[in-house]
Amino acid sequence: MALGRYDYERRYRRRMWTQILKVGVVVAFVLAVALFSYQMGIEQLKGRDASLRDEVNTLSRQRTELELLASQMQHAARTAEAKLAEAEARLQRDVPTGDRARLLQLVTDRLKGGMDANRLGFVIQNAQAQRNCQQPENKRFVIATPLMKSGVRGVGFANGTITVTGEGVSARDGQGNPESWFDPGQPVTIRIIAIGGKENVVTGPLPLHKSVVIDNNEYRFTFAAGSRSFVDVTSDRCPFP
Template sequence: MALGRYDYERRYRRRFWAGFAKFGLFAAVLLGVGLFAYQMGIEQLKGRDVTLREEISTLSRQKAELELLASQMQHAARTAEARAAELEARLQREVPSGELARLTGLVSERLKGGMDPNRLAFVIAQVQAVRNCQPAETKRFALATPLLKSGNRSTSFNNGAVTVSGEGQSSRNAQGNPESWFDPAQPVTIKIAGMGGKDTVAKGVLPLHQTVVIDNTEYRFTFAPGARSFVEVTADRCPFP
């Protein structure tokens, strides 16, 4: 009986210590796995930290480069704006506009046409702001139409030195039929003829304005509708230049 009890207790102790050894081995394995996983996590964190630091360094460098580029572009934009303002101011100073541009164009046309620059300069220098002009003179004449071309269809100025005539489109009645007198709402053709000189033609809807120089005299004409079939002509006559 004593021997049996002894064997039972010894087997119990062996099972106890065997179970304890297995638990210890399992705990050691579990601890090892945990330590390995922890170490791996530390290494990954270190790797990510290094990567993040490199990315931050790269982004910081790119940010600095972009800021430098933006500063350079702003400087270039300010320089371009200043240059544009300077060119615009220079353009306004040097390029004629308005009446000066028109006069510059006329001078250029005369020079291209072969006029002597010295003669042109002399004519411009002789022009006076105050002019000794004759009083304006107003006359009228009947404008010729396709249905009425006979009779006196002109008038003259300065004792016949200048003759003015013209023609227009026939006016139409309520039925649409043409009449003898001209239609003032339609374009007309005015001819200014000097004795032995070249004719000047003005075209358009009345009123019209035309300036001509004949025999050292400048004529400034204004043509306006008058009584039915008539055109009123007002002429200023001044010495030229």
């Protein structure tokens, strides 16, 4: 009986140590797996950290390059704006506009027409802001139309040495029929004729202005719409130049 109990206790202890050993093996295996996984995670984190650091460095470098490029572009833009402002100022200074352009065109046309440059310079040099002009003359005349058969067709100035005439477009009534008087809203043609046949023509809607030089005198005409059929004329005569 003692031998049987001994064998039973031996087998029990053997089974217990076997189970303990199995558990130990499992625990060791689990610990080994966990340690391996932990080490792999550490390596992955190190790799990811290195990758992130490289990416941060790349982005930082790109940001520096972009900031430098933006600074260069701003400098180029300021330089371009300064050059544009300088060009505009030079253009305004060197290229005539308004009255200067009109006078330059007149001078150019006169020179192309054969006028002596010295003569033209003399005229410009001796032109005066204050001029000894005579009292203006005010007259009127009838603008001719296709249906106008009578009336004062022209008017004379400077003791009849200058004749002014004009033609216009017939006005129309409410039914669209042409009338004998001219339409002041439409362009008219004014002819200024000096003795000898020299003619100056001005065309356009009223009022109109025209200056002519005859026998060392400048005649400045202003034409405005008057009463029906008539155009009012004002003429100033001043010494020229």
